[in-house]
Amino acid sequence: MKEEVEKELVEAIKSKFPDVIEEAEVLRSKRISVTVKVDKILEVARFIRDELGFDYPISAGAVDYIKEKQFQVIYYLLSSKKKVVLMLRVNIPRDRPIAPSLTPVWSAMDFHERETWEMFGITFKGHPNLTRLLLPEDWEGGYPLRKDFKLSSKEGS
Amino acid sequence: MYTLNEIIGSLTKFIGNLWQFIFQMCMSLAPVLFIPGLTFILLFVTVVIWFERKYLAHAMLRMGPVYAGRVFGWLQCIADFLKILTKEIIVPSDADKTLYYLAPILLPIVDGLAIAFIPVAPDWVIFRGFGYGLPLFLAIVSLGPLCPLIAGWAANNKYTVIGSLRAAYMCIAAEIPLLLSAAGIAILAGSFDLVDIVEAQSKMWFIIPGFLGALVFFIGILAEAERTPFDISVAEQEIVFGWRTEYSGILFMLTMMAEYISLLAWELLFITLFLGGYKGPVIFGSPFISNIAWVLIKLGILTAIIILLRTVFPRFRLDQAIKIGWRYLIPLAIANIYIAIIIKLFFPFVV
């Protein structure tokens, strides 16, 4: 297994932000996962974009860990030079779902953050236009991708 | 006191006169009713729509109309016509009702009236226009573009407004070159009378000395009759159906008919100005039938070419089309006038 590039990147992040990074690991070749504390995510994001070259935003999503009572927001990023995918994760408490928006860093996260907002109810502070993307404008059924969302009986089986 | 003979004599005379009067009336009405009048217009529209659908279908590897009328679906247009008659006319709630109804009724009338000036045989013209057929034709046809403008405004829809403004832009860009190239022909023929213009082409069709004019005129027709690649005012990819978006039922059919009637009017003028009108070698013996047949043959070929363009070219953008009109067509049309003057002055034996 040759994962030198990936390891180097992880080391670079770790050494730059030793106390902000909760976890940084190489998942497999071309996949890096970095978990960051909420309050410093913008700084880390800027560093990742400018210094490490993760300039191509792929997507953003979230996971509802209902047992741990937290949401995990995941940003998927790609380095167009090194062709490595980085998953930038941030854990936020489930009862106060507010995270800073990364649109100032990667403007293309716009649509993905809007989608995460309407699907999970995570508010992204600093997002220019946090309105519904996929759901109807008058949707009142709650947040569909949360684990406590009630499905109709037949679909849930 | 009149004798019986006198009474009978005068009655016979009166009936004879009446008969002559009715006959003359009929003869003078015949162009209006048959060719190039109402029947011909309706037939032309039906046949051309059928042909266009069938041709487009085959170019796209489809079959087109098949079932109505069994053989090539020739009854399809009539079936569609009957169907569309039964459709409800839906008027948008905020529309200006009078103008909304007026525009599609006015449009085919305006274009149809212009056909009155076209000769299909030496003395077979509905109205010769006191020797000013050509300018009268152009004057009446130029009323046409007003209708899309009215319709687009009256329907109170964003698409129709954009479509009607596009139609207005296109008409201005197309009509000036059309007028100029027609002027070149008037100079060549030395007359504004369409019959005289046709007669002047007995030596040579004006398409040869006035080639540039013919080119300009042809492109102008495409733009004026909203044909591809200049069907910008009804561009369905952008603005649904342009100024016709809100029309339904019989009103929609009238707007569609108007498109083909204006195509017919302009094509007939093109034939008259450039392709020698009703001139041609005698066929079928009778010179009268021969004249009409020549018009029909030329019309058919010209229409086929125009329809053919629809499968070959995409549509121009508005700015490109206007640029073509102002930057290329007008100079070419002016050049055509110069050529006409030069020919008239120095080589009068040519035409």
Place this chain on the structure above:
Amino acid sequence: MKDMIKKLIQPFAVVFSHVLRRPHTIQYPYERLVIPSNYRGRHVLDMEKCVGCGVCARICPNNCITLVPVGGRRFKHPQIDYGRCSFCEMCVRYCPHDALSMIDFVELSATSREELIYPPQKLAEIPSVKEALPQLKKELTVEVTESGIRYIRRKV
């Protein structure tokens, strides 16, 4: 200039070459493509093989299979709601006794949703195209040659 004229003339030639070709249209109720025998069309249930284990109902991604009792039979048998079925073949693949299979029959349209629910008895019948499409006159096969596609028509 030469390039421009070429680019204006060339499309005409290509379009003309298509006008004279035979259309690709298949006039469906009168003509029908021959469907290969491995096609995933309607299910056929072999009631003798079916033991009512319910694997098909469990694996179905669309929950369109329910097991219903059939009069005079020991086991429950699957009933398929074609309004929900996506013809993914999962039930056929995971049937442990090969009781379900799919055949090359696709004429399933119905006028109501209830008609689309096929009980086991109906699933056990093997349908015939003749009955479903009385208008059918010709069957077609697609043949690719070096020069083009040909539809070979054969009378039924």
Place this chain on the structure above:
Amino acid sequence: MSEEPSKRVMRISWGPQHPMSGQIRILVDTDGERVLNIIPDLGFTHRAIEKILENRNVVQGVVPVERMVMVDTANNALAYVRAVEELLGIEPPKRAQYIRVIICEVCRILSHLYGFGLGAESGGGYPAVFLWSTADREPFLDLMERITGTRWSYSFFVPGGVYRDFPDKIKDKFLKTLSYFEKRLETYRRAWFENKIFEARAKNVGVLKPEDAIRLGAAGPSLRSSGVSLDVRKNEPYEAYDEIDFKVVTLPEGDSYARLFARYLEMVESVKIIRQAIENMPSGPYRKSVSPFKRLPKGEAYARVEAARGELGVHIISDGGFKPYRVKITSPTLRNLYVLSQLPKISDILLADLPVIMYSFDPWYLDADR
């Protein structure tokens, strides 16, 4: 969302009831013919596929995933299947990998033919190419019918391999179809890409510079036609792509014409890939059995696949249950629609350019909405 910004600006609702828009509403602010702002309004075909996948086991999951892009089903299924395989830690047999490559590339051709035909129609008055390309999909659909059993949404890729073997007797027909198709591609080039008016309509329209394409996150051929060579098939070779010789299509221009032409060139490459895959296909097993009724291992897997419209990512997170805990699908069209809304130099765009630019991105709204 529907108020007009000012009196001077007219906001046109381009879709969803529109001849060319598809299942999307695009709010276009115009000043006369000039476009000021493009606001995509998605969600008309939202089917909550991510939620559905949380309630299906990994074998069932292939079926809804395929329905994301009907013309490009195989690539969608492959992304999901690869994520599942990574999670389960199994590698499909070599023969299965080659069969997957063949079917994915056929799907790419099918998808590009469709998108490319729509691109021709977007220019207006040229629907002939659209119907030709639809007709030319038929021989490929016929082949797929013989291999997988359906014309689309094959449900053919299963975790552990492919469901049926590639019938060797079909090879001849396959190669014949490919050589026929190469001839047809030439026809399209002559009729459409070398059409003067189409060039006038599409060249220098909606130009996307490489740095903008990367910054805005354009995907697939739309990105590569801006000169950025990012292709998952090359960068992160999956299945048998590392054993096949092909080149990544990149064009320097970045305008609408280049985006459409890149699709055309990709079809040419696809034909080459399929030829090689058919020739080099090894014999052997084509499937490892995976039980749908077993617990998944705890963990996560993120698989990327180069679908016809661009990079498609499926991220599966499992908590050790029977069904995935969370499936995140990253679709290319959503990103391309963002690019559309943020096009640089938007004031150069006229209303008539909008469909051309739109369909040069080859959008598939079901893909964006999921």
